[in-house]
Amino acid sequence: RAKEGGRCQHRCFEPLMDAEIKRRSVIERELRETMLADGFRPYYQPLVELASGRIVGFEMLARWPRADGVEIGPDQFIPIAEESGLINELMLQLLDRGCREALEWDAALSIEINISPVQLKDPWLAEKILATLTRLNFPPQRLGIEITENALIVDADNARRTIESLKNQGMKVALDDFGTGYSSLQHLRMLPFDKIKIDRSFVHALDSDGDSLKIVRAITSLASSLDLPVVAEGIECEAAVQQLGALGCAFGQGFHLGRPLSIEQVRDLLRGCGDGPARISAAR
Numbered sequence: 001r002a003k004e005g006g007r008c009q010h011r012c013f014e015p016l017m018d019a020e021i022k023r024r025s026v027i028e029r030e031l032r033e034t035m036l037a038d039g040f041r042p043y044y045q046p047l048v049e050l051a052s053g054r055i056v057g058f059e060m061l062a063r064w065p066r067a068d069g070v071e072i073g074p075d076q077f078i079p080i081a082e083e084s085g086l087i088n089e090l091m092l093q094l095l096d097r098g099c100r101e102a103l104e105w106d107a108a109l110s111i112e113i114n115i116s117p118v119q120l121k122d123p124w125l126a127e128k129i130l131a132t133l134t135r136l137n138f139p140p141q142r143l144g145i146e147i148t149e150n151a152l153i154v155d156a157d158n159a160r161r162t163i164e165s166l167k168n169q170g171m172k173v174a175l176d177d178f179g180t181g182y183s184s185l186q187h188l189r190m191l192p193f194d195k196i197k198i199d200r201s202f203v204h205a206l207d208s209d210g211d212s213l214k215i216v217r218a219i220t221s222l223a224s225s226l227d228l229p230v231v232a233e234g235i236e237c238e239a240a241v242q243q244l245g246a247l248g249c250a251f252g253q254g255f256h257l258g259r260p261l262s263i264e265q266v267r268d269l270l271r272g273c274g275d276g277p278a279r280i281s282a283a284r
């Protein structure tokens with residue numbers, strides 16, 4: 001095939017493919033090694049009630065600190081973990097660590113984890129998660145599960161069964177990155193989510209693009225008629241907090257409200273709040 005496509009494709013494309021395959025197999029091997037050493041680190045980003053500034057929980061985001069001091073973000077390694085079948089084990093390892101760390105926090109604070117849409121095919125997913133929670137004596141009601149919409153294919157039966165069993169065990173299930181999938185409304189109609197998270201691309205453009213504002217307004221109104229709470233992702237300024245609050249969005253997340261934090265930083269933040277409810281800053 002490459003030959004038919006002409007000389008350059010033949011000469012340039014194949015070495016690129018080789019390099020990419022090599023890169024992936026190196027990462028895959030290092031992934032396995034890091035998992036064996038329990039070397040992944042969850043970071044925690046505050047989830048905030050917009051009206052009060054109160055922190056209601058934290059979203060766990062995976063980070064891979066490597067020996068050379070470089071920290072790799074999930075966009076680099078989650079796809080490889082998915083393709084190599086390591087994603088379930090990685091998720092359980094992060095869940096274990098995240099729940100143990102969250103047990104130190106006020107019991108009113110929830111923790112949310114991200115799972116890959118491919119994991120919904122595993123009929124035992126809910127049982128595996130529950131086994132970890134039971135072992136740690138962690139209440140399932142404090143755990144939220146986020147499923148990104150952008151890779152969600154509604155092969156609805158498996159997905160619905162898995163989401164229902166997670167919910168039956170007391171977990172809350174959120175549709176993440178809402179608005180980025182090919183069939184956002186189908187997802188809402190066919191799958192029993194507890195909450196939706198508006199993708200940050202809409203939130204970013206609130207100021208500059210009138211259509212984004214209309215779309216966010218439509219999403220919050222749709223969500224409210226379905227009785228689903230809405231979280232806005234990617235809030236980077238106070239103006240967005242005000243706008244989103246006025247649009248009926250109760251919760252938010254973003255660099256303006258709190259960056260993803262290491263567990264040490266979370267401890268400092270919560271300690272700084274004393275006995276009262278944790279807030280994002282004294283000013284609010």
Ligand code: C2E
Nearest residue numbers: 061062073074075078114115116148234235236254255260
């Ligand atoms: P997500 O679940 O939508 O998480 C939000 C992402 O947006 C995070 O990136 C976060 O650091 C970033 N973010 C938060 N606030 C802001 C903001 O105000 N501005 C901007 N520009 N970005 C903001 P991160 O940590 O790189 O994660 C990327 C994606 O990787 C996540 O998107 C999630 O889908 C996935 N991911 C992260 N951890 C895991 C995991 O443990 N398992 C799985 N399956 N996926 C994960």
Ligand code: MG
Nearest residue numbers: 059114146176
């Ligand atoms: Mg998420």
Ligand code: MG
Nearest residue numbers: 176177197233
């Ligand atoms: Mg998201």
Ligand code: MG
Nearest residue numbers: 177199200233
């Ligand atoms: Mg997003």
